[in-house]
Amino acid sequence: MVADETHREAGLVNMQANALAELDLYLPSMTLNDYLCDVVPIHPLLVSTLDFGRPDADKALRELTSTTTEFDSDVTGRGDSYRRAQRDSSVRWTGIRQLLEIASESATEPGPPSQPRTVLDVLGGDGTLARAVREQATDLSDRVSILTGDLSGEMVERALAQGLPAVRQAANHLFLGDCAVDAVLLAYGTHHIAPQHRLGAVTEALRIVRPGGRVIVHDFDTASPMAQFFTGVVHPHTEAGHDYPHFSRELLTELFDEAGTPADVVDLYDPLIVRGATEEDVRRRMCDYVADMYGVRAFFDTLGGNDTCWRLLEQYFTHEEYLASLPDRVDYTPHPIVYPAHGAYVAEVPRSALVAIAKKVA
Ligand SMILES: C[S@@+](CC[C@H](N)C(=O)[O-])C[C@H]1O[C@@H](n2cnc3c(N)ncnc32)[C@H](O)[C@@H]1O
Numbered sequence: 001m002v003a004d005e006t007h008r009e010a011g012l013v014n015m016q017a018n019a020l021a022e023l024d025l026y027l028p029s030m031t032l033n034d035y036l037c038d039v040v041p042i043h044p045l046l047v048s049t050l051d052f053g054r055p056d057a058d059k060a061l062r063e064l065t066s067t068t069t070e071f072d073s074d075v076t077g078r079g080d081s082y083r084r085a086q087r088d089s090s091v092r093w094t095g096i097r098q099l100l101e102i103a104s105e106s107a108t109e110p111g112p113p114s115q116p117r118t119v120l121d122v123l124g125g126d127g128t129l130a131r132a133v134r135e136q137a138t139d140l141s142d143r144v145s146i147l148t149g150d151l152s153g154e155m156v157e158r159a160l161a162q163g164l165p166a167v168r169q170a171a172n173h174l175f176l177g178d179c180a181v182d183a184v185l186l187a188y189g190t191h192h193i194a195p196q197h198r199l200g201a202v203t204e205a206l207r208i209v210r211p212g213g214r215v216i217v218h219d220f221d222t223a224s225p226m227a228q229f230f231t232g233v234v235h236p237h238t239e240a241g242h243d244y245p246h247f248s249r250e251l252l253t254e255l256f257d258e259a260g261t262p263a264d265v266v267d268l269y270d271p272l273i274v275r276g277a278t279e280e281d282v283r284r285r286m287c288d289y290v291a292d293m294y295g296v297r298a299f300f301d302t303l304g305g306n307d308t309c310w311r312l313l314e315q316y317f318t319h320e321e322y323l324a325s326l327p328d329r330v331d332y333t334p335h336p337i338v339y340p341a342h343g344a345y346v347a348e349v350p351r352s353a354l355v356a357i358a359k360k361v362a
Pocket of ligand 1: 069149152171193194
């Protein structure tokens with residue numbers, strides 16, 4: 001596709017700050033122009049959904065290109081180690097699968113039901129969810145087609161390097177057209193969206209989803225063991241800290257009410273699951289995964305070994321009290337366990353997430 005045509009398709013033709021497309025680096029090694037000419041045309045999902053010509057797009061682009069996030073690299077926070085942990089897409093598959101099943105049930109028109117539902121993964125990182133579908137469930141890849149979004153240029157560039165369609169954008173200003181996708185997912189990091197931008201993020205999600213489509217917001221309850229781990233371990237033991245307010249059932253409900261589309265808020269079992277040859281092996285692998293995912297390796301190294309690290313996980317991820325406080329009875333695994341399965345061993349660290357599901361009406 002020639003440059004002018006790509007620009008027109010992506011709504012850039014009338015963009016006031018067209019010069020910005022040439023000058024600033026939209027991705028670490030690419031201007032917006034490069035992205036539009038060299039990347040967009042090879043991904044039909046980008047061609048059919050992007051719109052950089054919306055009001056204030058130039059302002060949003062300027063903000064974006066001057067943003068550094070803790071997920072860029074280990075120098076700015078925990079980007080490299082986070083991506084290292086995500087190489088194994090099976091660990092969070094239980095939760096990811098349930099979220100994508102919910103997204104795939106979006107009943108939008110037009111399009112035959114046999115066509116995959118297009119899902120924007122707003123906080124998509126380097127494409128963990130898209131990769132997980134590819135690696136863990138070919139049946140789901142017939143039903144969902146994922147577009148990875150992220151604030152971090154490093155994350156987006158790495159998603160693109162794996163052949164995944166991806167766009168750099170902030171959750172509260174999406175470079176997608178109205179009614180462009182079948183479902184929108186904000187998950188695994190929604191607490192990173194600043195409180196003053198959360199309503200904007202939900203409003204944007206509702207704008208770009210088709211009527212009948214679902215907007216799904218996933219996060220961990222402030223009172224949950226996961227949030228306590230962030231407060232008690234991640235925040236004090238990482239350079240970037242983790243001072244991000246999590247959600248509550250009430251806050252999620254209010255957010256969608258304020259956006260004008262009510263949501264159901266449900267609980268979701270979202271464990272970390274690691275497989276290995278021996279009990280010792282799976283405990284070590286789990287400690288390794290958590291160390292990288294949450295950027296706490298230096299702290300874990302001071303604990304004196306995997307047994308102490310595992311005991312710390314047992315201390316933080318014990319869910320009995322939290323599960324008893326839920327409005328409905330659930331049969332989640334209540335605390336970290338190691339068990340034999342199919343001639344190997346499994347380590348399972350439970351996590352209970354909150355999920356708001358809203359359906360856009362016409
Ligand atoms: C915990 S990571 C999750 C990545 C991926 N979904 C996964 O599960 O591996 C959170 C991601 O959200 C991105 N992020 C944080 N704030 C954002 C915002 N306001 N808009 C878009 N992305 C954001 C970060 O750059 C980061 O890649």
